[in-house]
Amino acid sequence: MQPTDLTVPAAAQREAFRIKDCSLVTIATGRHAQNLRELRDHLAAVDAMVVYSHFWLGRLQPRYDEMEYVNDFAAWAFRALHDYVLGERLAMVDPSEFDDLDELRQEVLDLVEERLDEREMVPWARPGQRFDFLRAQMVVFDTYQRISRPEELPAAVLRFSPGSLFYHLIDARRRRPDGLDDLRAWLVAWGLGDSPLVQELAGVDWHFLSLTELRERVAAICAADLGGGQG
Amino acid sequence: MSGPDTTTAPRPSLAAYAEVVGEAVIRQLERLAEPLQGKRIVHVNSTRAGGGVAEILAKMVPLMQELGMDASWEVIEGNPDFFQCTKSFHNALQGDPVDIPDRLLRVYEEVNQQNAAVLRDKLADADFVMIHDPQPAPLLHFVGQRKGKWIWRCHIDASRPQRSVWRYVRKWVVDYDASVFSLADFTQALPHPQYVIPPSIDPLSDKNRDLTPQEVAAVFSRFGLDPDRPLILQVSRYDRFKDPVGVIQAFRMARRYVPGLQLVLAGGGATDDPEGEAVLAEVHAAANGDPDIHVLVLPPDAHVTINALQRAADIVLQKSLKEGFGLTVSEAMWKEKPVIGGNVGGIRLQVIDYQTGFLVNSPEGAALRIRYLLQKPEKRAKIGERAREYVRENFLLTRHLREYMTMMLGVYHDGQPRIVLG
Numbered sequence: 001m002q003p004t005d006l007t008v009p010a011a012a013q014r015e016a017f018r019i020k021d022c023s024l025v026t027i028a029t030g031r032h033a034q035n036l037r038e039l040r041d042h043l044a045a046v047d048a049m050v051v052y053s054h055f056w057l058g059r060l061q062p063r064y065d066e067m068e069y070v071n072d073f074a075a076w077a078f079r080a081l082h083d084y085v086l087g088e089r090l091a092m093v094d095p096s097e098f099d100d101l102d103e104l105r106q107e108v109l110d111l112v113e114e115r116l117d118e119r120e121m122v123p124w125a126r127p128g129q130r131f132d133f134l135r136a137q138m139v140v141f142d143t144y145q146r147i148s149r150p151e152e153l154p155a156a157v158l159r160f161s162p163g164s165l166f167y168h169l170i171d172a173r174r175r176r177p178d179g180l181d182d183l184r185a186w187l188v189a190w191g192l193g194d195s196p197l198v199q200e201l202a203g204v205d206w207h208f209l210s211l212t213e214l215r216e217r218v219a220a221i222c223a224a225d226l227g228g229g230q231g
Numbered sequence: 232m233s234g235p236d237t238t239t240a241p242r243p244s245l246a247a248y249a250e251v252v253g254e255a256v257i258r259q260l261e262r263l264a265e266p267l268q269g270k271r272i273v274h275v276n277s278t279r280a281g282g283g284v285a286e287i288l289a290k291m292v293p294l295m296q297e298l299g300m301d302a303s304w305e306v307i308e309g310n311p312d313f314f315q316c317t318k319s320f321h322n323a324l325q326g327d328p329v330d331i332p333d334r335l336l337r338v339y340e341e342v343n344q345q346n347a348a349v350l351r352d353k354l355a356d357a358d359f360v361m362i363h364d365p366q367p368a369p370l371l372h373f374v375g376q377r378k379g380k381w382i383w384r385c386h387i388d389a390s391r392p393q394r395s396v397w398r399y400v401r402k403w404v405v406d407y408d409a410s411v412f413s414l415a416d417f418t419q420a421l422p423h424p425q426y427v428i429p430p431s432i433d434p435l436s437d438k439n440r441d442l443t444p445q446e447v448a449a450v451f452s453r454f455g456l457d458p459d460r461p462l463i464l465q466v467s468r469y470d471r472f473k474d475p476v477g478v479i480q481a482f483r484m485a486r487r488y489v490p491g492l493q494l495v496l497a498g499g500g501a502t503d504d505p506e507g508e509a510v511l512a513e514v515h516a517a518a519n520g521d522p523d524i525h526v527l528v529l530p531p532d533a534h535v536t537i538n539a540l541q542r543a544a545d546i547v548l549q550k551s552l553k554e555g556f557g558l559t560v561s562e563a564m565w566k567e568k569p570v571i572g573g574n575v576g577g578i579r580l581q582v583i584d585y586q587t588g589f590l591v592n593s594p595e596g597a598a599l600r601i602r603y604l605l606q607k608p609e610k611r612a613k614i615g616e617r618a619r620e621y622v623r624e625n626f627l628l629t630r631h632l633r634e635y636m637t638m639m640l641g642v643y644h645d646g647q648p649r650i651v652l653g
Contacts, residue, residue, distance in 0.1 A: 021259055025637040026427040027646075028418040049648050128390075128579075132415035134427065137641040141262045141652040161255040 048101035080125035277366035280531035323396035347373030431631035437534035464544035484598035567615030
């Protein structure tokens with residue numbers, strides 16, 4: 001791919017991208033489910049931020065497996081309940097399609113209810129495989145690093161910490177009213193909203209990527225469109 | 232003891248950690264520490280040496296100081312009855328049926344009251360007090376007036392505690408501002424936030440730093456081991472929950488298929504563990520003078536020796552029946568060793584079956600995996616390589632410190648889900 005011919009305004013007219021970082025810590029809610037019915041009951045009652053945590057935060061926690069199940073509910077259905085039908089349905093829930101967390105919670109509840117209706121027996125998890133409802137506390141802070149111009153993006157993204165990647169590329173989609181990630185929003189502000197670069201970044205299906213993979217993918221797209229920078 | 236442990240590495244600085252984890256991780260710690268500058272943070276536990284808690288604090292506190300926090304570490308004093316009582320707590324919280332006489336509970340309370348009198352000024356004025364495990368838990372009650380936030384850190388696998396004992400311990404921890412458990416599975420019904428923070432290893436400590444080939448080779452001659460025969464190792468306190476006798480059973484089963492196999496059980500005691508001698512006697516009885524079973528009793532500062540043994544081993548076991556975390560698992564993984572671990576507690580967080588090691592449920596399971604891995608050196612190498620990277624990402628001291636600071640900021644801001652600094 002050839003670098004795009006980007007006509008961008010002088011840097012002085014645009015704000016620099018402020019690279020932020022975040023650190024998360026997990027808090028147990030004290031609620032846990034050993035079977036699918038308990039999952040439904042607790043899910044209906046927990047704080048909406050718990051729903052957020054189980055959809056988004058897995059990629060900042062110790063894990064080795066591929067990001068195949070994309071959210072904790074789907075992963076538990078597969079691995080602990082061995083209900084592959086439910087696991088597949090839950091894995092296809094895309095949180096970015098929902099305007100708020102209560103709508104997202106309702107979608108999960110509907111799928112769980114539907115599955116409980118379909119099955120004659122309530123599926124149980126073995127001891128030691130219960131579902132713990134967790135929420136996260138996030139501290140956001142400035143790294144004091146700035147990206148002055150889009151051309152600096154490829155090299156800058158490669159230096160993003162996992163926390164910066166999460167904050168700017170994943171968390172932003174729920175945080176921002178426009179549903180964009182912070183990088184695309186910044187590029188839009190630079191007048192690049194219709195550029196192939198922004199469109200290609202929009203096409204990155206981050207659900208299946210580890211943060212390391214996400215960093216490499218985004219940096220590669222930026223380098224291809226803006227040139228250089230892989231160092 | 233003379234030998235390799237007399238050479239102690241200088242205390243590493245944050246800059247040295249950057250070489251292991253990258254500059255970005257250190258910058259992250261520095262930014263997070265900014266609002267904690269000058270805050271008085273006091274850790275309290277019951278032993279200065281022996282066991283994972285003391286090891287972590289010995290590294291964590293200097294790093295907190297380097298980051299600008301006024302951090303310190305206090306150790307409570309106890310008597311044999313006190314430690315008998317707290318060892319019973321430990322066993323009961325890990326699920327053993329234990330009957331603790333009222334007399335010992337009174338001793339437990341009196342010892343804490345005495346320690347509170349000694350530490351009162353320091354703890355009452357601190358911005359954050361982190362109380363580690365049940366031993367000093369009543370200090371909160373006995374110190375009384377306090378300025379800062381108090382956090383109870385439970386390092387034990389408390390997933391299925393003996394309920395009567397948990398009820399007793401709970402009454403001492405219920406008034407804390409927060410508690411910390413290593414796994415979500417260990418959390419209990421408490422009226423304050425329960426943080427989930429796994430512990431960690433220090434990659435630059437004598438226990439984990441790189442050694443020269445000569446330093447590693449030295450353990451063979453020192454302990455009468457044959458470098459040309461396969462060697463398996465378990466490093467643990469002599470504690471029934473670590474199942475050293477089960478390891479000997481697994482060794483004997485595996486040796487039928489791997490002639491020449493050698494086993495090293497390396498452990499020592501912690502000053503707050505009065506049962507070690509009895510368990511050691513059981514281990515010697517099970518070993519029954521077998522010349523290829525080496526039961527080592529090492530002093531608490533034998534870090535370089537343990538490091539060398541882990542590097543010398545072909546496979547490392549941690550066949551625990553209960554395990555709060557099991558730092559020795561991450562230690563071995565950091566040295567690119569495949570770990571065969573008991574399918575319990577914190578070991579499950581570290582050993583990903585077939586990826587970074589194997590999880591087993593019996594001596595037979597351990598024997599099977601020993602045979603398998605010894606037949607497949609390329610598999611051992613691959614698993615070991617993955618294991619090291621998994622530890623780098625998840626179980627190093629820098630991650631632990633970051634989460635502690637995040638938690639302190641969280642507790643300070645009364646549990647707000649999102650705290651924006653600056």
